[in-house]
Amino acid sequence: MKLAVFQPVIAVAFATALTGCLHSGKVEEFGGPTMGSTYSVKYVTAEGVADALTLKAETEAILGEIDRQMSTYREDSVISAFNRAPAGSCMAVPAGMLEVVRMGLQLAQESGGAFDPTLEPLLNLWGFGPQARVERVPSAEQLAEARLRSGYRHLRIDGRQLCKDVDLQLDLNSIAAGYTVERIVSRLTELGVGSYLVDVTGELKGAGKKPDGQSWRIAIEAPRDDQRVAQRILQLDGYGISTSGDYRNYFEENGVRYSHTLDPQTGAPITHTLAAVTVADPSTLRADGLSTVLMVLGPERGLAYAEQAGIAAFFVTREGEGFVTRGTTAFEQLFAAGEEQ
Secondary structure, X not given: OOOOOOOOOOOOEEEOOOOOOOOOOOEEEEEEEEOOEEEEEEEEOOOOOOOHHHHHHHHHHHHHHHHHHHOOOOOOOHHHHHHHXXXXXXXXOOHHXXXXXXXXXXXXXXXXXXXXXXXXXXXXXXXXXXXXXXXXXXXXXXXXXXXXXXXXXXXXXXOOEEEEOOOOOXXXXXXXXXXXXXXXXXXXXXXXXXOEEEEEOOEEEEEOEOOOOOEEEEEEEOOOOXXXXXXXXXXXXXXXXXXXXXXXXXXXXXXXXXXXXXXXOXXXXXXXXXXXXXXXXXXXXXXXXXXXXXXXXXHHHHHHHHHHHOOEEEEEEEEOOEEEEEEOHHHHHHHOOOOEO
């Protein structure tokens, strides 16, 4: 059964199946479809860990719950009901959805609007949203009208309610997967799992050691359309990883490439040379949002923002026919020890 459906996050990080020789316990894995993409859970069996059927059932219960709350591709979801509500209205929403919106508003304020959870009308207009009819460049009049129905400053939290001042529409796809990873990790921990690697649509978190004593390893892909090539291998222990990129989800018109990542300041796709950015953070929810922030800001402003804020980020920028990579100070310090090339 296919769980519906967020647009898949553009991920250039993927889990490597490097388990080594097993001395005690063993690595088990389960997964399936979710959010228009897939999820997987790798974990180490040990005394006190729940059985595989329970772990999978609990994981998929979380996936189903979040889908019912935050999928803009379901007419019966909570977010779709909020999006249909008129300007000036408030609506009670589940605590998890409030947590995600709160993070979105925090990121928006911290970044000066580089992140905005209210871009659904613009995403639809450009052909990247659930109500999109065709990928095309909109007219100036269409763009202006859609921008009137977006803007995070028109959204607020009032107790357990979300309120909107204009006829805006939420889109939480840029942080929902990171939140989902955190929810799954929390539940797995409650069920006795101490060593895991969780991947939801390319957002990852790993902690603990495998039976061979090694950390979980993930690879950052080179930003190529034709094949998957590992660019750097990172060891994870307690960190979430999120990657945003513009090289697999885009359309072209009259020889111009239009990315699915929109700049909230212009309402249009980003036009700079940053191809992808990977963020590491103890919170996969925050990492998910920060990767979008830095992707919007671009190579120069994004790098400066990440350095100033102490964000562990890895930038891949187009230069001529190739790419140039650069990690922030925090990124290089975090992964200097034990990194495998």
